[in-house]
Amino acid sequence: MWARLRAVIAFLALLVCGVALGAALAASWLYGWPTPWNWNALATIATVLAVATALLPIWRDERRRRRQAYTVRFRLWMHFLTLRWLLTHLDEHASNEPFFGRDTGAEELHAIDLLLTQAVLLEPDQHDWVIFAMNALVRYKGLPIASVAAQAAQLVWIVDATLARLGMTPGAGAQPPPARVRGRGDS
Numbered sequence: 001m002w003a004r005l006r007a008v009i010a011f012l013a014l015l016v017c018g019v020a021l022g023a024a025l026a027a028s029w030l031y032g033w034p035t036p037w038n039w040n041a042l043a044t045i046a047t048v049l050a051v052a053t054a055l056l057p058i059w060r061d062e063r064r065r066r067r068q069a070y071t072v073r074f075r076l077w078m079h080f081l082t083l084r085w086l087l088t089h090l091d092e093h094a095s096n097e098p099f100f101g102r103d104t105g106a107e108e109l110h111a112i113d114l115l116l117t118q119a120v121l122l123e124p125d126q127h128d129w130v131i132f133a134m135n136a137l138v139r140y141k142g143l144p145i146a147s148v149a150a151q152a153a154q155l156v157w158i159v160d161a162t163l164a165r166l167g168m169t170p171g172a173g174a175q176p177p178p179a180r181v182r183g184r185g186d187s
Contacts, residue, residue, distance in 0.1 A: 014053075069121040076115055076130060077166040079108045083137070084159045087152050095146035100137075104145065109137065126165045133162040 025042070027033075086105045093104055100106045112134060119127050136158050140148045148155075 065121055068118070069123075072115060072118045072121050073126065073166050076112060076119070077163060079112045079115070080133065080159050080163050080166065082108045083112075084156060084163065087156045087159060090145050090149050090152055093145050095149075096144050098142045099145050099148040100141040109141065126168070129162045129165040133158050 083105055086108070097104060100109050112130075116130070116134065119130050122130065137155065140151065140155070
């Protein structure tokens with residue numbers, strides 16, 4: 001309700017300013033005050049002001065998108081950090097326990113999976129790395145930890161690279177993920 005009221009007030013204020021400015025310009029044209037106007041210059045100024053006014057909502061939307069992307073990046077970073085810890089501590093779990101089971105990161109994988117719907121807010125290279133890492137990790141879901149331990153170093157590298165991309169300043173430019181990661185069933 002307050003947002004709608006604030007939008008109405010802002011519109012009315014803009015309307016009043018426009019009417020006042022228009023009336024002042026019309027009066028100065030009628031009375032030739034203070035000097036004869038260069039109407040081409042005034043038209044240019046009016047066009048620039050109209051474009052700036054039209055771009056304000058776009059600028060606000062981009063600011064909001066950047067704030068949302070920051071939140072998504074932070075949340076993904078936290079979940080990937082937990083997965084990294086899990087991958088480096090696989091030896092603390094029973095070797096026949098399933099990878100991404102109830103006590104071995106299933107919640108983290110599920111949380112990242114839910115955040116993937118918002119990953120479109122990220123920069124393209126960050127989005128690519130998140131998708132790449134998820135594709136690499138999901139291959140091992142349900143396998144016994146003993147069979148995943150052999151690939152743990154590679155998975156840690158992938159998670160570290162993803163964490164590095166998520167921690168980067170947007171627009172800093174990064175390398176794309178490697179084309180393919182060998183997983184279960186590959187030789």
